[in-house]
Amino acid sequence: MIRTIGIGDNVCDKYRHLSQMFPGGQALNFAVYSSMEKQQSAYLGVFGNDAVAAHVKHVLDLLRVDRSHCREYPEENGFAMVDLKNGDRVFVTSNKGGALRNHPLVLSQEDLQYLNEFDVMHTSNNSYILEELPKLQKLNGILSYDFSGSWKDEEQTQKICPYLNAAFLSCSSLSKEEVQDLEIKMYGWGCGLITATRGEKGAILYDGNRFYENVPHLVKAVDTLGAGDSFATGVLLVYGESRKEGLLQKNSEAYREMIKRAMEKGAELSAKTCMTYGAFGYGTQMVP
Numbered sequence: 001m002i003r004t005i006g007i008g009d010n011v012c013d014k015y016r017h018l019s020q021m022f023p024g025g026q027a028l029n030f031a032v033y034s035s036m037e038k039q040q041s042a043y044l045g046v047f048g049n050d051a052v053a054a055h056v057k058h059v060l061d062l063l064r065v066d067r068s069h070c071r072e073y074p075e076e077n078g079f080a081m082v083d084l085k086n087g088d089r090v091f092v093t094s095n096k097g098g099a100l101r102n103h104p105l106v107l108s109q110e111d112l113q114y115l116n117e118f119d120v121m122h123t124s125n126n127s128y129i130l131e132e133l134p135k136l137q138k139l140n141g142i143l144s145y146d147f148s149g150s151w152k153d154e155e156q157t158q159k160i161c162p163y164l165n166a167a168f169l170s171c172s173s174l175s176k177e178e179v180q181d182l183e184i185k186m187y188g189w190g191c192g193l194i195t196a197t198r199g200e201k202g203a204i205l206y207d208g209n210r211f212y213e214n215v216p217h218l219v220k221a222v223d224t225l226g227a228g229d230s231f232a233t234g235v236l237l238v239y240g241e242s243r244k245e246g247l248l249q250k251n252s253e254a255y256r257e258m259i260k261r262a263m264e265k266g267a268e269l270s271a272k273t274c275m276t277y278g279a280f281g282y283g284t285q286m287v288p
Helices: 026-036 051-062 109-115 130-137 154-163 176-188 227-244 253-273
Strands: 003-008 011-015 020-024 040-047 079-085 088-094 120-124 142-148 166-170 193-197 203-206 211-213
Touching: 003 026, 003 227, 011 051, 020 026, 020 051, 026 040, 026 051, 026 120, 026 227, 040 051, 120 227, 130 142, 130 154, 142 154, 142 227, 166 227, 176 193, 176 203, 193 227, 203 253, 211 253, 227 253
Parallel strands: 003 040, 003 120, 011 079, 120 142, 142 166, 166 193
Antiparallel strands: 011 020, 079 088, 193 203, 203 211
16 A cells, blocks of 8 residues: 545536536546545645535545645635536536635645655646645655646646656647657656556557557546546556555566556556546536
C-alpha cells in the first residue's frame, strides 16, 4: 500500500440529459480511484458552500478519502455542464473552478509537512497550482501533473516540465510520430515519465530511454468521462509502489516489466471507468 493525494480541482459534472450531477475533477478523481484500489488516499482542494460542494464532500467521506486539509469559502463550488453523445462526454460550459479559481491553493508549512508523507501527489491544469509546483517538487513523493490538452501552450508547458516526475497528456488528435516528438521535447525540458493517452488508439509512454505502448481494453462505453484520469491512476499506483520498493533502475528488466504493468493497470482501470456514468458514479439530483 502507498499513500496518494490529489491536489487541486474538484467539481460536479452536471448531466443535463439525466438531470443528475456526479462528483469529479482531475485531482479529485485520482484520489477517489486510488481509494477504490485500496490505497491510503487523500484530497487537498477548495470547496464552496453550496449543494454541489456538500455532495462532493459527502461522497469523499463515504469513500474514506481524507479531506482534512481542504479549504472552504462561502461561494459557488466548481461545476461543469455536460452532454453525452454516443457515450462520449461533451463539455458545454463551466464556472472555471468556482471557489478554487477565486481562492487558489497557497500551501502553508503545515500543508507541506502533511504532503511530505505521501508517495504520489497528482495535480492538473485545472487546479490553479502553477505557483506552488516549486514547493511540491521539494517533497519526498512523486509529483505528477495532468496537462490534458493544455500542453499545446508550449511556453507554459516548458516552464512546468522541470518540476515533474510524471506527466499525462490527452493526444487523441496526434499521430504516433507526433506524440513521440512531443514526448521527446518534454523530456528535454526536464519532465520524467511522459504518458500520452489517445483513446481507442492506446497510450504511449516515454521515459527518456525508450517508448512503451499499450493495447486498450476496448469496451462498449457508457460514458468516457474519467477514462484518462483512471489511466493515469493505474500508471501512478504501480510506479509509486515500484519506487517505494526500489525498482526504478531504468535499464533493468524489472523496470521494463514495471512500466508494462503500469500501462496495463491504467488500461484496466480506464475500461472499468467507461462502464459507469460520471467519473465514478455517485450521482444525485442536479441542482441549478
